[in-house]
Amino acid sequence: MSMTLIDPGGRGGSTERTLAPRLDDLAGRSIGLLSNGKANADVLLNETAALFARDFGCEVGGFINKGNASRPALPEHHRELSGRADFLITAVGD
16 A cells, blocks of 8 residues: 655655555564654653553563654654664654
8 A cells, every 4th residue: 555645835746655564463562652752742652652561562662752843753763763663653742
């Protein structure tokens, strides 16, 4: 399955992306956590990760706070988390 992303800033162009394959099972998987830096985003992420730990035996493989909600995650954030986690949870706080 693929989707087309369109730049909402009016700069034109679009980018074709393919969705990552679904995981067959979550048991024992490693979670990457990505916070937008707003208040309580880390609380939401940690509480959600605790539910995955309880229900599926998952462990947090990495946590990154990108520190600015209006800025996209940096490429090095993506590389770090993809090398340490099987799946990613991101959250917006406030």
